[in-house]
Amino acid sequence: MTEDSTAAATATTAIETEEQDTTTTPLAAAPSELRIEHEQRQQKQREEIHALNKETLHHLLYQMVLIRRFEEKAAEAYTLGKIGGFCHLYIGQEAVAVGSISALRPDDYVITSYRDHGHAIAKGIPADEVMAELYGRAGGCSAGKGGSMHLFDRDVNYLGGHGIVGGQIPLGTGVAFASKYQGTDRATLCYFGEAAVNQGAFHESLNMAQLWKLPCVYICENNQYGMGTSLQRAMSLQNVSEKACAYDVASEFVDGMDVLAVRAATERAVARARQESLPTLLEIRTYRFMGHSMSDPGNYRTRSEIEKFQERDPIKLFRENLKTQNMLTDEENASIEARVKDEVERSAQFADSSPEPAPEELFAHVYANPIVNSEQ
Amino acid sequence: MAVITIREALNQAMREEMRRDENVFLMGEEVAAYQGAYKVSKGLLEEFGEKRVIDSPITELGFAGLGVGAAMVGLRPVIEFMTFNFSILATDQIINSAAKMLYMSGGQYKVPIVFRGPGGSAYQVSSQHSQALESWFAHFPGVKVVMPATAADAKGLLKSAIRDDDPVIFIEQERMYGSKGEVPDEADFTIPLGVADVKREGTDATIVARSLMVPIALKAAEELEQQGISCEVVDPRTIRPLDIETIINSVKKTNRVVIAEESHPFCGVGAEISAQIMERAFDYLDAPVKRLSGVDAPMPYARNLEKLALPDVARMVAAVREVSYLD
Structure with missing residues (x-):
């Protein structure tokens, strides 16, 4: 990417800031404004659809629907007591993981926070293994020792789910450092929520990434709430993408309800990483339709606010646009739904039938090189 | 056997391991151009260049975490804290990331990294620069904690720590860098971890x-x-x-x-x-x-x-x- 495109990205950012001054948030704008903005964005997606082939488009839809139905199944399993602990669902944010990861090669890396089911599935961890991990079973992708917040799969270069807000940002920076050190052109996508932007880890990482020219794409999934605290109550300057200028990092603001916009922005950032070994900060504005976790009653936001964002459900919008552009028939849509249903059902069956980890697993993998002459 | 200081012994250990394995790199505050706040890394920049001997900003949480991430995908970082007092800023990455990564990934991601630097009491630097933190780190399964007291131990144990596949906290004593002792001349002298x-x-x-x-x-x-x-x-x-x-x-x-x-x-x-x-x-x-x-x-x-x-x-x-x- 050239500096011009960075400037253009910054200009976009400035417009968003102005909007933000007159409304609560860009996407939580007054309904009429939202409709105008929404219609413009819809038109853009309809145009972009024709740049991709049908197979790719259907794959994107399939993955988003798979994540949606997987999460619904996980919620059901949680209420049945099959899943324990914290369980942070990705419903509403599917376009972010699916769109961005679709811009990657298999050998590129992904690292994210504890809201990690969607990224795991999009990066290629079989749904069976993700569900088995949520169930705490030996067949899980982390052998039942990580759970919902710590999904890992070395085979697909998925470096985890991390539980401390912002903790994965320096880690992703280090993965990108290694790619450069090793002389590869692999890119790293490092995801975090907007609340993590208030952590020092974010600022320390962006500074190092630009200082050392590291091929890391920082993706802030701005779902506008850090648990129950709104962005407005937690961040003095609420425009996340604008913060990149403090570190001379290229940035873009992206509509996270538009899977194709997310994909295109990520492609630009990944090209910058591969070709110029430079970082990018993408602020992808999205919204989670469920609570922070399964135990969240959600009293901090109104039903009408949630419904307003559900009108821009990324799956619904994409499906409608595919249909109007003659890229999806009702039969094809039904087939996708049926295949997803089958895959999700099988994942739950796999998880149910997978054994619990053996007791000796308690002490396995504490050390890679255990020392035998001592008690530990 | 040569009689050298602990400072020289540590320098030899890093130099030999960096020659042996190109995945080993040194990162920390003032480790390169300044030759180390305590001169432990003297001459390493000259021999290995800016790619492998890296001056970091004063950003302990950041570069400790960077090291852990790099270790997850195949490098062997040696992260120097100018003193272990400053490692307190990095404890989230040491304890929540490095110590637990192998375990919570079900054995998939090992973290071969050394966090090293001076610790313990120094001379007249008051409360924040003169303290011993080994019990903090040693509390957690998943890390190894090493504290050498002689030049031979410093060299042999640091070489083993760099070769080890687990995160190692390597605490050198700030007052002891000038202590001299005999160090075996043999080319590949190491001392196993975990042996008193x-x-x-x-x-x-x-x-x-x-x-x-x-x-x-x-x-x-x-x-x-x-x-x-x-x-x-x-x-x-x-x-x-x-x-x-x-x-x-x-x-x-x-x-x-x-x-x-x-x-x-x-x-x-x-x-x-x-x-x-x-x-x-x-x-x-x-x-x-x-x-x-x-x-x-x-x-x-x-x-x-x-x-x-x-x-x-x-x-x-x-x-x-x-x-x-x-x-």
């Missing part, structure tokens, strides 16, 4: 000492020898995993034990060793285990107070005499 060393053999009492306490214990043992008391000095060298067998065997021989440490006593490594001795060798003890720790107060600046805050030869002699029921 009997620094002096004796029959009447055991002093378990680590880091700065080792030379003090050896001096105390000399004085006690004059008084007819034969002391054995055991240096665990690796705090976690702890070679408790060597300590227990010594206690079974001498039946009396003093545990010396710079750190505060509360929840300290000495408390852990004491508990394990009680659990494993209670019937062999002829006196209660005695801990001789740094005082339970922050380190003061004033020279006279600073001396009072740390165990010294006189107090170690007195402690051994106490467990020997001689005073």
Whole structure:
């Protein structure tokens, strides 16, 4: 990417800031404004659809629907007591993981926070293994020792789910450092929520990434709430993408309800990483339709606010646009739904039938090189 | 055997391991152009270049985490803290990321990384720059904690730490960088982690000492020898995993034990060793285990107070005499 495109990205950012001054948030704008903005964005997606082939488009839809139905199944399993602990669902944010990861090669890396089911599935961890991990079973992708917040799969270069807000940002920076050190052109996508932007880890990482020219794409999934605290109550300057200028990092603001916009922005950032070994900060504005976790009653936001964002459900919008552009028939849509249903059902069956980890697993993998002459 | 300082021994260890494995790199504050705040990395930039010897901004959480991420995908970072006091800013990455990564990924992502630098007491730098943090790190399964007390141990253990596939906390003693000792000349001299060393053999009492306490214990043992008391000095060298067998065997021989440490006593490594001795060798003890720790107060600046805050030869002699029921 050239500096011009960075400037253009910054200009976009400035417009968003102005909007933000007159409304609560860009996407939580007054309904009429939202409709105008929404219609413009819809038109853009309809145009972009024709740049991709049908197979790719259907794959994107399939993955988003798979994540949606997987999460619904996980919620059901949680209420049945099959899943324990914290369980942070990705419903509403599917376009972010699916769109961005679709811009990657298999050998590129992904690292994210504890809201990690969607990224795991999009990066290629079989749904069976993700569900088995949520169930705490030996067949899980982390052998039942990580759970919902710590999904890992070395085979697909998925470096985890991390539980401390912002903790994965320096880690992703280090993965990108290694790619450069090793002389590869692999890119790293490092995801975090907007609340993590208030952590020092974010600022320390962006500074190092630009200082050392590291091929890391920082993706802030701005779902506008850090648990129950709104962005407005937690961040003095609420425009996340604008913060990149403090570190001379290229940035873009992206509509996270538009899977194709997310994909295109990520492609630009990944090209910058591969070709110029430079970082990018993408602020992808999205919204989670469920609570922070399964135990969240959600009293901090109104039903009408949630419904307003559900009108821009990324799956619904994409499906409608595919249909109007003659890229999806009702039969094809039904087939996708049926295949997803089958895959999700099988994942739950796999998880149910997978054994619990053996007791000796308690002490396995504490050390890679255990020392035998001592008690530990 | 060559006689060199601990500083030189550590430098040799890093140099040899960087020659041996190109995945090893050194990162930290002032490690490159400045040659290290304590000159431990002297000459490494010249030999290995800016790619592998990297001056970091003052951003401990950031570069510690960067190191962990790089280690997950195949590099072997040596992360230097200018002092371990500053590692406190990085503890999230050490404890939540490095220590747990292998485990919570079901064995998929190992983290071969060394966090090293000076720790323990320094000279007249007051509370924030003069403290011993080993019990913090040693508390957590998943990390190894190493504290060398001689030039040979420093070299051999650091080489092993860099080759190890687990995160290693390697705490050098700030006052001891200039201490000299013999180091074997052999090309690939290493000392395995997790093995204690009997620094002096004796029959009447055991002093378990680590880091700065080792030379003090050896001096105390000399004085006690004059008084007819034969002391054995055991240096665990690796705090976690702890070679408790060597300590227990010594206690079974001498039946009396003093545990010396710079750190505060509360929840300290000495408390852990004491508990394990009680659990494993209670019937062999002829006196209660005695801990001789740094005082339970922050380190003061004033020279006279600073001396009072740390165990010294006189107090170690007195402690051994106490467990020997001689005073």
